Amino acid sequence: AQSVTQLGSHVSVSEGALVLLRCNYSSSVPPYLFWYVQYPNQGLQLLLKYTSAATLVKGINGFEAEFKKSETSFHLTKPSAHMSDAAEYFCAVSEGNQGGKLIFGQGTELSVKP
Amino acid sequence: GAGVSQTPSNKVTEKGKYVELRCDPISGHTALYWYRQSLGQGPEFLIYFQGTGAADDSGLPNDRFFAVRPEGSVSTLKIQRTERGDSAVYLCASSLTGDGVTDTQYFGPGTRLTVL
Numbered sequence: 408a409q410s411v412t413q414l415g416s417h418v419s420v421s422e423g424a425l426v427l428l429r430c431n432y433s434s435s436v437p438p439y440l441f442w443y444v445q446y447p448n449q450g451l452q453l454l455l456k457y458t459s460a461a462t463l464v465k466g467i468n469g470f471e472a473e474f475k476k477s478e479t480s481f482h483l484t485k486p487s488a489h490m491s492d493a494a495e496y497f498c499a500v501s502e503g504n505q506g507g508k509l510i511f512g513q514g515t516e517l518s519v520k521p
Numbered sequence: 522g523a524g525v526s527q528t529p530s531n532k533v534t535e536k537g538k539y540v541e542l543r544c545d546p547i548s549g550h551t552a553l554y555w556y557r558q559s560l561g562q563g564p565e566f567l568i569y570f571q572g573t574g575a576a577d578d579s580g581l582p583n584d585r586f587f588a589v590r591p592e593g594s595v596s597t598l599k600i601q602r603t604e605r606g607d608s609a610v611y612l613c614a615s616s617l618t619g620d621g622v623t624d625t626q627y628f629g630p631g632t633r634l635t636v637l
Contacts, residue, residue, distance in 0.1 A: 416561075439622060450525065450628035451564070451612070458622050497563050507552065507621035508577060511563030 409434045409500045413512035421520045426470075426485040428515045430498030433479065440481040441499040441509065442472055451497065457481060468492070493519045523547070525629035527613050533635045534603055542598040542632045544613030552619030553596050554626060555588055556612040564612055570596060571619050603636045610634070 414429040432438055442454040455466025462474045472483045481498060495516050499509040526545040534540050546553050551572055556564035566580040570590045578588075585603075590596040600607055610631040616624040 411563075413563075443628075448630065450630045451614075452628070453625050456625075499563075501621045507616060507619055507624055507626060508554070508566050508569055508580075509556075509564070509626065510566065511556075513561070513563045 409438065409502060409510045411498050411500050411510055411512035413496075413498050413515050415515055416513065417516045417518065419518040419520060420488045422490055423487050426483070426488045426492065426517065428483040428496050428498075428517065430472075430481045430483065430512060431479050432481060432498075432500045434500055434502070436502055439501045440472075440474060441501070442466065442470070442481075442483050443497045443499060443511075445495040445497065445514075447494075454483070454496075488517075488519045490519050490521065493517055525613055525615050525627050527611075527629040527632050529632060530630065531633045531635075533637065535637050536603060536605060538603050538636075540600050540603055540634065542600075542611050542634070544596045544598070544615075544629060546594060546596070546613070546615030547627055548594075550615035550617050550627075551593070552616045552624070552626075553590060554614040554616075555596070555598050556614065558610045558612055558631070560609075567598070569619070576619070600634075603634075605636045608634055608636045 410433045440457040443451040457474045465471045498512040528543045553570040555567040558564045569577040572593045585601045588598045612631045614626040614628045616626045
């Protein structure tokens with residue numbers, strides 16, 4: 408069975424600092440991996456996805472993530488945090504051949520201090 | 522164009538009551554998903570529709586939960602004999618084809634269900 412573990416339920420950074428949100432996955436087949444962001448009172452929005460092409464994936468709002476098979480990781484980064492990045496971030500995995508059913512991690516809340 | 526919409530945005534009910542939650546997907550999207558998000562947790566898959574049929578209902582927790590999509594567009598999630606543990610935000614998502622590789626799921630804002 409597939410699963411996702413997000414290390415750290417809360418991460419706090421200063422504005423302008425590096426953002427690093429950690430995600431490790433477990434999958435018996437080559438995974439498809441996603442990062443979603445959830446702003447308060449809004450629906451989940453796709454940031455980026457890995458579908459077995461390039462291992463470094465660039466997304467919206469300056470975020471990127473690198474797929475590392477040897478580490479079973481798909482960590483999300485952004486070089487310089489902005490106040491508007493404060494939100495809940497979810498990592499998710501899919502097997503791709505089951506109608507795109509997503510298995511989500513428990514989420515990481517990102518706070519950005521001025 | 523319009524995104525995924527869900528009604529009501531909030532629903533408060535009493536234990537034992539029946540509730541219906543509605544999802545309007547993006548026009549033309551054949552795939553529709555229901556997820557449940559409990560406080561402090563990530564969304565949990567419930568059911569996936571391809572057109573009018575439920576292609577995967579493995580996430581429904583028990584037979585009190587049922588969902589329909591009779592015309593391949595709007596879907597209704599139905600919960601019978603609600604329990605306090607059913608309190609959560611119910612999320613709906615739709616995608617163009619249901620292809621897990623090329624498609625993107627677009628999520629609605631959710632319905633917050635509170636069972637007293």
